[in-house]
Amino acid sequence: MQSRKEMILNDNLWSVMIRLSWPAVIAMVLYGLNSVFDAIFVGRFVGETALAGVSLSYPLSQVALGLGSLIGVGAGSALSIALGANDEASQRRLLGNVNFLNVAFGVGMTLIGLLFATPLVRMMGGSGAELDFGVDYFRVTLYGALFWVAGLSGNMVVRAEGKMAAAALMMGIGLLVNIAANYLLIVVFGFGVEGAAWGTNIAMLVYTGLFFAYASGKRISFEANPLSLRRDPDIIKTILSNGLPSLIMTLMSLIQGIVVLNALSRFGTTEDIAFYGIAFRIYTFLLTPIFGLMRALQPAIGINFGAGQYDRVIRSFKIFAVAATVLMAPFWALIMIDPQVALNLMLPSRPFLAADLNSFRIYMLVLPFLPLLFMAMTLFPAVNNGRPASVVGIARQLLFYVPVMLTLPRLFGVRWVYIGSFLIDVIMLIWVVLLVVREFRRLEAGRVNTPLAQPVEEGT
Numbered sequence: 242m243q244s245r246k247e248m249i250l251n252d253n254l255w256s257v258m259i260r261l262s263w264p265a266v267i268a269m270v271l272y273g274l275n276s277v278f279d280a281i282f283v284g285r286f287v288g289e290t291a292l293a294g295v296s297l298s299y300p301l302s303q304v305a306l307g308l309g310s311l312i313g314v315g316a317g318s319a320l321s322i323a324l325g326a327n328d329e330a331s332q333r334r335l336l337g338n339v340n341f342l343n344v345a346f347g348v349g350m351t352l353i354g355l356l357f358a359t360p361l362v363r364m365m366g367g368s369g370a371e372l373d374f375g376v377d378y379f380r381v382t383l384y385g386a387l388f389w390v391a392g393l394s395g396n397m398v399v400r401a402e403g404k405m406a407a408a409a410l411m412m413g414i415g416l417l418v419n420i421a422a423n424y425l426l427i428v429v430f431g432f433g434v435e436g437a438a439w440g441t442n443i444a445m446l447v448y449t450g451l452f453f454a455y456a457s458g459k460r461i462s463f464e465a466n467p468l469s470l471r472r473d474p475d476i477i478k479t480i481l482s483n484g485l486p487s488l489i490m491t492l493m494s495l496i497q498g499i500v501v502l503n504a505l506s507r508f509g510t511t512e513d514i515a516f517y518g519i520a521f522r523i524y525t526f527l528l529t530p531i532f533g534l535m536r537a538l539q540p541a542i543g544i545n546f547g548a549g550q551y552d553r554v555i556r557s558f559k560i561f562a563v564a565a566t567v568l569m570a571p572f573w574a575l576i577m578i579d580p581q582v583a584l585n586l587m588l589p590s591r592p593f594l595a596a597d598l599n600s601f602r603i604y605m606l607v608l609p610f611l612p613l614l615f616m617a618m619t620l621f622p623a624v625n626n627g628r629p630a631s632v633v634g635i636a637r638q639l640l641f642y643v644p645v646m647l648t649l650p651r652l653f654g655v656r657w658v659y660i661g662s663f664l665i666d667v668i669m670l671i672w673v674v675l676l677v678v679r680e681f682r683r684l685e686a687g688r689v690n691t692p693l694a695q696p697v698e699e700g701t
Contacts, residue, residue: 264405266533273529294374296518300498307491313397315484325547337471347387366506385442395452486630565612
């Protein structure tokens with residue numbers, strides 16, 4: 242780890258970006274393929290109504306990943322800064338606190354979700370057969386919520402060490418397990434949408450086991466007991482405060498899903514819900530290379546910030562943002578030229594009208610500019626200033642998505658779901674640019690928050 246840390250602190254930043262990013266990008270693309278293959282199997286082998294039901298419950302199931310991201314991003318930020326500052330006491334205590342949060346949030350989501358599964362899917366706009374499919378899918382995912390949370394948070398800790406190749410290998414194995422399980426449970430045994438959910442649960446269980454096997458061996462770069470369970474207030478506070486923006490983004494996406502899917506349910510058809518479901522998955526999948534670069538950027542910024550090298554923090558952000566745009570652009574261009582090829586992967590028998598394809602293109606139009614926004618969501622918590630990211634995440638949904646989706650589709654039709662989304666992202670980009678410029682000025686002046694609370698004495 243010392244050589245990796247020295248590389249991050251001293252090497253050419255373009256070289257640092259390449260060495261950290263390529264396995265992280267591969268890891269996130271593999272991770273994103275899980276939801277794509279779920280939609281392909283459900284759309285092809287269960288049907289369009291089932292895909293609409295899964296689309297309704299999909300944002301709810303993602304709350305588990307939001308909780309995993311809360312813990313993983315927060316722990317990763319704390320670990321990177323502790324590595325940069327040579328804070329061995331915080332490093333030793335980290336995994337015990339991560340385990341405590343995993344259990345608390347994972348079990349809590351399972352119990353609350355099972356109690357309110359039907360009302361929650363109905364809240365998303367579900368009714369009739371769509372509601373039944375959505376509840377079936379959501380309930381099964383809840384049985385594996387602990388492993389969804391623990392698997393993602395553990396993988397993010399591995400990435401925070403800078404071990405991007407190890408993280409990618411874990412994700413690749415999880416993807417293969419998910420594909421194999423989906424094929425057996427949906428195609429061979431005919432378990433329908435429940436088979437898709439069980440397939441993901443099995444993959445997440447394997448994913449979690451791989452992290453514990455890694456953390457129990459000699460490859461982990463800091464002193465850790467992966468089976469420990471601790472509740473140290475200073476570590477918990479650091480994890481939650483730095484990871485909160487990531488959870489807020491997930492919860493705000495849930496709010497977005499509620500207002501969008503309710504608009505489609507009220508003013509559109511089952512076909513409109515299914516179409517939005519696949520459009521949203523393609524949109525999200527095209528962002529996965531950016532998510533990979535975000536994860537690679539986190540240790541690059543965190544370790545340099547912990548070491549007080551604020552000029553390298555700023556240059557790292559700029560280099561990673563440019564690289565993300567260049568990486569995404571060709572795939573985005575291909576999708577824009579012929580979107581029907583991607584759409585037919587999930588609904589092969591559905592004829593898409595010209596209006597559908599135009600709505601899809603409008604929805605995708607802003608993608609090449611989003612790397613700046615997402616890199617900013619990594620920058621703020623990595624320099625121990627997570628508040629701007631939290632404010633942006635909340636404002637995007639509550640100040641913009643809710644009023645836009647409650648009014649424009651009602652007045653002008655479901656096409657404005659896609660037009661409204663495009664206009665909102667343009668406004669958010671302008672705002673984030675201004676926040677990033679202000680953060681750069683703060684770093685240049687040396688006005689930074691204390692990286693971590695002072696470590697307390699070792700305890701049980």
